[in-house]
Amino acid sequence: MCHDGIGPRAVLRSVAFLTAGMLTVPALAGCGSEDPAGKPLAGADVADADRSDIADGGTLRWAVDTVPDTLNTFQADADTTTARIAEAVLPSMYRTDGRGRAVRNPDYLASAEVVDTEPKQVVVYKLAQQAVWSDGREIGAADFAAQWRALSGKDTAYWTARNAGYDRIEKVERGKNDLEVKVTFSRPYADWKSLFSPLYPKEVMGSPDSFNDGARKRLKVTAGPFTVDTVDTEEDEVVLARNPRWWGSPAKLQKIVLRAVPHDKRVSALSDGTIDLAEIDPEAAGRITAAALPQDGNEPLMGPEADRSAADALRSWAVANGSDEDAADEEISARKKLRKKAEKYARQQKALGGFEVRRSLEPAYTQLALNGAEGPLSDERVRRAVARALDREEIAKAVLKPLGLPAEPVGSHLALSGQAAYADSSGALGTPDAKEARALLSDAGWVPGGPVKEEKKDAKKDEGEEAAGSEADTEDEGASGDSEGSGDGEGGGGDDGTYIVGEDDGKAPQDSGTGTGRLKKGGAPAGAYAPQGTAAPARADTAPVAKDGKALVLRFVLPSGPGSKTLQTVAGRIATMLERIGIRTDISKVDNDSYFKDHIASGDFDLALYSWPATAFPATDARPVYSKPVPAADGSLNVEQNWTRVGTDQVDQLFDQAVATLDDSERRDLIRKADSRIWAAAGSIPLYQRPQLVAARETLANAGAFGFATPVYEDMGFLKKSAQGPQGSPGAKDDASASAD
Template structure:
C-alpha cells in the first residue's frame, strides 16, 4: 500500500547545533481560532506517479555521503545513511507525514493507542496480521521486549547512544493475542509514538554482543520492502534488494545501490552515469538546470570559456598567428587545452541534460549559535544585542530566493512551519532594531570610541613591523577581521585621493580651497554631516557613519566567528559575511576563521572554541524528547567539567528545563503544544541561538525517475520508487512533467 510517511528519526541530532525567566514573554500564539502551526513552506518534489506507470525492475543508484560504520541506528557512530537503510528494511510503528507529524504505518500497525492513564500509562499496539520478519517469524511482543531491555539504560553492557523514552517503560508483555503488544510506563510519556521506530528483531537486540557487533555490517533478519544484500566498504556502496517475504505492495525496483560520492564529485558522477539520484549544492544545481533547459544563442555562457570575451579570442588568434614563434606556440597550446576543456564540458552538459533538479526545504534549519559560556557573550544583554542586529528576513532571502524557494525566517527552535508544535515565537526577543541593539550594548558597558582607536593604531604599527604578513606577502592564515578591514580599505582610498602618501592634496597640486585645520584639534563631526567633512587634519574618517567600534575597559568588542572551509560551505560564508556587516553597524567586529570540515564540529562547536558559529539542527516530530538535551541548562559534572549534553551554546535556564519536563509528561496534545511553545519563547529570550532559515534541499534526479527526489518532511515510500515505463505520462501529461502543486505545502 502506498502511503504518506517518513521513516524513523535520525539516531543522533548531528550536524549536520541564564536569566531568561525574568524577561517578559508575549502571549503565546494559538489563542485564536487560526492554527499558528501553518503549513509547510515547501512540499515534497518527487515526480509523483502511480505504480501502474512505473516499470518493474531496475536499479536505482543513489549517492550518499558515506558507507555507514554500523547498521544499528541506536549506536553512537550511526549516520544519515544508517537511518536511510533502516527506513527501507525495518518496521516503523509511526512515520512522519508531509507536514512533519507522526502517523501510523498501516503496513505494520492496525492500531496503537493509550488505553489507560491511571494508575499508569498503558499503550496497546495491534500489529498487522501479515507482518513477518524475512525469516518467516511473526513480528511480536518478544521483539518489542528485547528492544526495550537493550535501550532502557539498565544494562551498561549495551553500547547505546540514547535511551529516551525506553527508560520510562516498566514492562512489555503480550496482549490478549499474538498480534497485541501491551507496553506499561512507569512514568507518563507523551512522545510514546517515537518508540519502536525502527524496530529491530530480537536476534539483534537480545544480547549485548548481538547489539554491539551483530548489526554493524549486516542484518540477517529484516521486515521491509527491501533487505540488505551487501555492505561493501571497498566499493563504497551498500546494496539493498527486494524482500521476498514483504507483504505490502511489492517494490518496483529490483535493487537500490547506495553509493558513497563526495559532494564535490557528484556532478561528475551524474554526468558519467554512475548515479541516478544525488543531493547537490546550489552551484551544481545551477549547472544541472542549465543543461536540462533549452539551449539557444541567448543562453548564458557557462564552463571554461564563460569569462572570455570576443576581444580575448581575437587577441588569442592574433598571437597564435603572429610573428613571435615562441609566443605563438604557447598560445596554440593554450587554445588547444581550452578546446579540450570546452569539449569535455559540452559532453558533460549533454549527459546532464537527462537530469533535473527537484527542490524543497529540508526538515532542518540553520542557526547562528552564540557561545554563552564565557567572554562577552556570557552577558545576556550582549547576546540580545547581537540577535536584534540581525535582519533574518534578509539572510533567508539571500540563501533561498535565488533558488526559487520560500524565503521565510524560521520562527521556532523546536519545530518548523507545518508541524504541530510550530508557532513564531521570535517576538519574545524583539524585532530587529539597530538602535535598541546599541542600547543593550551600552547597558552592558560597551560604548563607542575611546580606546579602540589607540588599539587599532598599535595593531597597524605591529603589522607594519612584520611586513603585513598575509596582506602583501601573499600568505593567508584563513582569518580576517570584518569592520577593521573595511576601514583600512577606506583609508587606502583616502591616501590615493590625497596623492598616495596621506598628505594633504594641496602638496600634490590639489585644491588650495580645502578646509583649513584650526590647529585646536577640537572640531567634531556634526550629527548628520558627511563623515570627515569638517574633521581636523589628521583625523581618520570612519568607514561608515554610526559604525564606530564599541569598547569596554580598553578592549574592543571582537567576536570569534568560526566557519567550515570545505566543499559546499559557500552559502555559510555568504551568510557569515552579511551577519558580520550587520554586527558592524552596532559596533561589533568579527574575527572570522575558516577551519577544516573534519574538525569544525568536534574541535570548535562541541568543545566551545568559538563565539559565533553557523550550523544546523534537524526538526523532529517529538521536540519534548529530542530537543530537551539541546537546550538543557549545563550542569557541573563530578570531575569539575561542565556537562552540556548537546547544548553547545552553553545557554540554558531552569524554567526551560521545567517546561520540557512538563511537556514530556503531558498526554493532552493541545496542552503539550502550549508548553512546547512557551519553552520556545523562553529560549528565544535567552538568545543562545538564533534560527535563521530552513535549509534548501536540492536533488538531481533522472527525469524518468518517479517518487524520489527532494522529500522535505516525508521520507520515501521505497516500494513505490522506480523508473517510468516508456511512453508513461507524468502528472502534468508529459513524460517526466511535474505536478502543478509539486512545491506546494501539504
Template structure:
C-alpha cells in the same frame, strides 16, 4: 549530529528585558485554540506517480555520503545513511507525512492508543496480522521487550547512544493475542509514538554482544520492502534487494544501491552515469538546469556558462588577430591558449550534454540553519549583548541570500523546536523582537559598551625578545592559514599596536603593486589579454558569495571596512577592550552558502559597532574542534527538525550543569546558554498526555529560548536533488518519509 545532519530522530530553535533572569511572556506562549502550525514553507518535489504507472524492476543508484559504520541506528556512530538503510529494511511504526507529523504506518500497525492513564500510562499496540520478519517469524511482544531492555539504560553492557523514552517504560507484555503488545510506563510519556521506530528483531537486541556487534556490518533479518544484500566497502556500494517476504505493496525496484560519493564529486558521477539520484549543491543544480536550457536552444547554441562563456565576439576577433599577426611569439602563445580553451570548451560541452539527462527537484530540508552565540564567556556571556546581536540581524535578508536565487520560499524560521507545518510550530520570535538598529545599540550601551571609547594599546614587545616573538608570530600565522585564514570585519579607528609591522606591510604591498603593474604591461604586450581575463574570472568565482549558482547572489561585495549605512560612531569598547567577536566559518566544499551568510551577518553587526574576526577552518575540524569544544563566539550550523521536540530538543537547549570532574556537561547545547524555566517546561511537556497542552508547553519553552538569545534560527536549508526524468516518487522529499516500495521508473 553535525552542522549538516538530518534525520527523523537526531543523535540522534519592543525588547522585553529580563528581570532577575525571568521573562514574562504570557502573550507569546502559543497556547491559543487555533492551530498556529500552518503549512510547510515548501512542498515536496518527487515526481509523484501512481503505482500502476511505475514499471516493475530496475535499479536506482542513490548517492550517499559514506558507507555506514553501523546498521544499528541506536549506536553512537550511526549516521544519516544508517537511517536511510533502516527506513527501507526495518519496521517503523510511525512515519512522517508531508507536514512533518507522525502518522501510523498500516503496514505494521492496525492501531495504537493510550488505553490507561491512571495509575500508569498504558499503550496498546495491535500489529498487522501479516507482519513477519524475513526469516518467517511473526513480529511480536518479544521484539518490543528486547529493544526496551537494550535501550532502557539499566544495562551498561549495551553500547547505546540514547535511551530517551525507553527509560520511562516499566514493563512490556503480550496482550490478548500474539498480535497485541501492552507497554506500561512508570512515568507519563507524551512522545510514546517516537518509540520502536525502527524496530529491530530480538536476535539483534537480545544480548549486549548481539547489540554491539551483530548489526554493525550486516543485518541478517529484516522486515521491510527491501533487505540488505551486500555491503562493499571498496566500491562504496550498499545494495538493497526486494524482500520476497514483504506483505505490503511489493517494491517496484529490483535493487536500490546506496552509492558513497562525496558531494564535490557528484557532478562527475552523474556525468559518468554512475548515479540516478543525488542530493547536490547549488552550483551543480545550476549546471543541470543550464544544460537543459542549452539543449532546448538547438544545436550549435553557444554556452552561456563554463570556460567559453566569457569569450565575446569582440574578444574572439582580437584573439584571431593576435594568432594570425606578425608577432610570432605572441601568436604562438595565443594559438596555445586558443587550443587549450577549445579543449576545455569541448570537454565542458560534453559534460553538459550528459547532464541534460537529469532534472533538478527542489524543496526545503526538514532542518534549519541558526546563528549560535557562545554564552559561556566573553562579551556574549552578557544576555544584553546576545540580544543586541540578534536585534542587529535582518533574518529575512539572510534567508533571501540563500533561498531566493534557488527560487525557493525565503521565509525566516520562527521556532527553535519545529518547522512550519509541524504540530508544535508557532512563530515565537516576538519574544526577542525583530531587526532594530537603535534597540541593538541601546542594549549594548546598557551593557557598558561605549561607541568610540578608549582602547588600550598592547605593549610593544622588547627588541631583545624580537626574534622569539617573530618566530611565534610566524607559527601562529601558518596555523591560521592552514585553517583557512582569519580577517577582521569592522572599523579600523583604533591604531595598530605595532607601527613597524604596519610600515613593513605597506612597503611590501607597494612592492607587490609595482611588480603586478610591470607584469600587466608585459602580459598586454604579449597579447595575452583574454587569457588573463579568463584567469581573473576564474579567481573571482572562487570568492565566497561570487560563484555561479552559489547561494549568495552574484556580485556580493566582500566584507571589509565600515559597512555602508553604518550608524555606530566607532568601534565599541569597555574597560579599554574593543567589542570583537570570533566568527568561525567552514572553508571546505559545499559551505559557500554558510560563508556568504556569515559575511552578510558580519556587515550587519558592524553597523551597530560590533567587530567580527572571521576565522575560516576546514570542514573536518569545524564542528569537532570549534563548535563542540566551545572555541568560538559566533558560528553557523544546522539542526534537523523533529516530530517529537519535547524529547529530541531538550538536550540541545537544556541548561548546562557541572559534571563530577569539574567540567561542564553541555549535552548538545553547544551555545552553553540555558535556563531553569526552559528545562521545567520541557519536563512538563514530556509528561503531559494531552496533546494540545503538551504543544502549548513546547511553544512556551520556545519563547523563552528566543528570549535567552543563545541561538537565532535563520532559514530552512535548501534541498536540491538531481534525478533521472523518468524516475518517479523520488527526489526532494521534504518532511515526508520516503515510500521506498513506490520508487521506480515510469512505464514507457
C-alpha cells in the same frame, strides 16, 4: 554530525541577565484562534505517479554521502545513510507525513493507543497480522522487549548513543494474543510514538555482542520492502534487494544501490550515467536546468569559457601567434586544455538533459550559534544585541529566493511551519532594530568611540583567519551562482540545505583604514580631533564599540572545505549587519573535518553557523540541544548537545513538563513557551529552512525532494515507456537501470 548535515532521529540532537518580568513572550494561541502551526512552506517534489504506471524491476542508483560504519541507528557513529537503510529494510511503527507529523504506519501497526494513565501509562500496540521478519518469524512482543532492554540504559554493556523514552518504560509484555504488545511506563511519556521506530529483531537487540558488533556491517533479519544484500566498502556502495517476504505492496524496483559520491563529483556521475538520483548544490542545479532548455544559440554562455571576454580571446590568439615562442607554446597549451574542458562540459550538458531538478525545503534549519560560555557573549545583553542586529528576512531571501523557494525566516527553534508545535515565537527577542541593539550594548558597557588599547599583532596572521570587512567583500564578489558540495550534516556529508549562494547587494562598510584596533585614547581615530560639542560624523552610529580599552570583536568560525560557500556568504552578510552596530567579527576558516569536533563541540568559537533537524518529537529530541549545562563530577561542564552553552532552569522545566503531558494541546503550549524562553536567552538564532535540491532522472517516479515525508520505498521506480510521454528521457530508456514494460 557534519557542519550542516542533519539526518532523521537516528542522528542525535543537546544566569540570565534579564529578569523574567522583562522578557517579552508572545501570547500563545487559545481556544478558537487560528492554528499558529500554519502549513509547510514547500511540499514534496517527487514526480508522483500511480503504481500502475511504474515498470516492474530495474535498479535505482542513489548517491549518498557515505557507506555507513554501522547499520545500527542507535550507535554513536550512525549517520544519515544508516537511517535511510533502516527506513527501507526495518519496521517503523510511525512515519512522518508531509506536514512533519508522526502518523501510524499501517504496514506494521493496526492500531496503538494509550489505554491507561492511572496509576501508570499503558500503551497497547496491535500489530499487522501479516507482519513478519525476513526469516518468516512473526514480529512480536519479544522484539519490543529486547529493544527496550538494550536501550533502557540499565545495562552499560550495550554501546547505545541514546535511550530517551526507553528509560521511562517499566516493562514490555505480550498482550491478549500474539499480535498485541503491552508497554507499561514507569513515568508518563508523551512522545511514546517515537519509540520502536526503527524496530530491530531480537537477534540484534538480544545481547550486547550482537548489538555492538553484529549489526554494524550486516542485517541478517529484516522486515521491510527491501533487504540488505551487500555492504561493499571497496566499491563504496550498499545494495538493497527486493524482499520476497514483504507483505505490503511489492517493491517496484528490483534493487536500490546506495553509492557514496562526493558532492563535487555528482555532476560527473549523473552525466556518466552511474547514478540516477542525487542531492546537489545550486550550481549543479543551474547546469541541469540549463541542459533541459531548448538550445537555440541565444542562451547565456556557460562553462569554462563563460568568463572570457572577446578581448581575452583576442589577447590569447595574439600571444599564441606571436613572435615569443615560449609564450606562444605556453598559450597554445593553455588553449588546448581549455578546449578540452569546454568539450567535456558540452558532453556533460548533453547527458544532463535527461535529468530534472526536484525542489523542496528540508525538515531542518540553519542557525547562528552564539557561545555564551565566556567572553562578551556570556552577557545576555550582548547576545540580544547581536540577535537584534540581524535582518533574518534578508538572509533567508538571499539563500532561498534565487532557488524559487519560499524565503521566510524560521520562527521557532523546536519546529518548522506545518508541524504541530510550530509558532513564531521570535517576538520574545524583538524585531530587528539597530538602535535597540546599540542601546543593549551600551547598557552592557560597550560604547562607541571608547578608548582602545593598542595590541601588538604578529605580522603574519594565523592561516585561514581574515578580518570581517575583507571577508564580507570576498564573499560578496563570489556570491552569484557559486555552490557547495555537501557533507547535514543538516552537515552535510549531508550539508544539503546550505549549498546556496544568494546575490549580495552591498559590501561590508569599511573603516577607511582605521580598523578595529586603531582608535587612539579618547576614542577619536588617529589625526581626528574636534572641539567638544561638535556634531558627530554621519557614521558615528557604526563606530566600533569598546569596553575597558578593548574593542568588541567576535571570532566567527566557519568550515572552509566543500559545502561551505553558502555559510561563508551568510557569514559575510551577518558581519556587515553587526558592523553597523559597532561589532567587528574576525572570521576564522577551519577544516571541515575538524569544524564540529575541535571547534563547535569544544566551545572554540564566538559565532558559528550549523543546522538542526526539526522532528515530530521536540520535547524529547530538542531537550539535549537547549538544556542548561551542568557541572560534571570531574569538574568539566556537561553540555550534552547544547554547544552554545546557554540554557535556563525554566526552559528545562518546560521540557520536563511537555514530555510528561499526554494532552496534545497542553503539550504544544508548553513547547511553544519553551521556545519563547530560548529566543529570549539569545543563544541561537534560527535563520532559514534549508533548501533541498535533488537531481533525478526524468523517468524516475515517486522519488526526489521528499521534504518532511518519509520516503515510500516500495513505490519508487521508473515509468513504463507508455507512461513517459513525449518528454521521456532518452538516457533513461537506454540505461539498464530503467526497466522496460
